[in-house]
Amino acid sequence: MSGVNIQGLSIKFGANEVIKRLDLQVREGEFLVLLGPSGCGKSTLLHSIAGLIDVSGGRIHIGGTDMTDAEPSERGIGMVFQSYALYPTMTVEKNMSFGLRVAGTPKAEIARRVTKAADMLQLTPLLARKPAQLSGGQRQRVAIGRALVREAGVFLFDEPLSNLDAKLRAELRRELKLLHQTLGNTMVYVTHDQVEAMTLASRIVVMKSGVIQQIGTPAEVYERPANLFVAGFLGAPA
Numbered sequence: 722m723s724g725v726n727i728q729g730l731s732i733k734f735g736a737n738e739v740i741k742r743l744d745l746q747v748r749e750g751e752f753l754v755l756l757g758p759s760g761c762g763k764s765t766l767l768h769s770i771a772g773l774i775d776v777s778g779g780r781i782h783i784g785g786t787d788m789t790d791a792e793p794s795e796r797g798i799g800m801v802f803q804s805y806a807l808y809p810t811m812t813v814e815k816n817m818s819f820g821l822r823v824a825g826t827p828k829a830e831i832a833r834r835v836t837k838a839a840d841m842l843q844l845t846p847l848l849a850r851k852p853a854q855l856s857g858g859q860r861q862r863v864a865i866g867r868a869l870v871r872e873a874g875v876f877l878f879d880e881p882l883s884n885l886d887a888k889l890r891a892e893l894r895r896e897l898k899l900l901h902q903t904l905g906n907t908m909v910y911v912t913h914d915q916v917e918a919m920t921l922a923s924r925i926v927v928m929k930s931g932v933i934q935q936i937g938t939p940a941e942v943y944e945r946p947a948n949l950f951v952a953g954f955l956g957a958p959a
């Protein structure tokens with residue numbers, strides 16, 4: 722049971738209500754994409770699921786448990802952000818295992834998970850390298866690997882591909898899709914890129930100014946946009 726249930730969520734920065742009484746059910750095992758223009762509140766919504774910011778109102782349940790006030794480490798989630806922020810002095814292997822070591826995971830279990838994630842992400846030949854010896858795409862794979870080893874029920878991605886060139890983005894899109902098919906975890910993925918949303922999502926949530934405009938499969942939102950904003954945004958180049 723690792724869906725996410727968001728009810729009446731409100732997030733304010735001072736007087737600025739960035740998320741406005743938002744309701745959203747993320748189904749277990751789906752690849753849900755939050756799509757919308759810069760500043761519409763995608764990262765804020767994702768950070769609230771992760772427990773990185775306080776909510777002003779509403780509840781967030783993860784896997785059936787009320788996690789509104791839980792610490793990030795208690796929520797059963799893994800996260801990947803746009804900037805890779807790898808530890809520069811550690812090898813790929815150490816970067817991937819660091820969080821598990823801190824959490825006191827047994828060595829054999831760490832080795833099992835790192836081997837599995839490295840294999841899925843084609844990082845096995847690179848495990849002894851330092852981040853400076855990697856390409857941008859390889860670094861972002863390590864960042865994804867670092868989240869994967871948590872073997873969390875829910876993965877949160879915040880524009881993880883936006884620093885990469887078009888060819889690498891396409892390649893990593895295919896890999897992410899494959900990963901999801903293999904793992905079957907719940908994915909919540911933030912992007913402002915329509916192509917990314919269309920190719921990855923089982924359902925797309927289109928947002929504008931902290932309010933959901935439409936939720937549907939890629940075909941539904943593309944062929945039957947709920948309003949002019951959705952039609953215009955999906956039609957516009959990324």
Ligand code: ADP
Nearest residue numbers: 734737739757758759760761762763764765766
């Ligand atoms: P997106 O990820 O869709 O680009 P964000 O969630 O980052 O949008 O931001 C939504 C709005 O909230 C923006 O107007 C942004 O300026 C504001 N905002 C985000 N984080 C903070 C913060 N820590 N303090 C004040 N305002 C913030």
Ligand code: MG
Nearest residue numbers: 763764765879
């Ligand atoms: Mg953002």
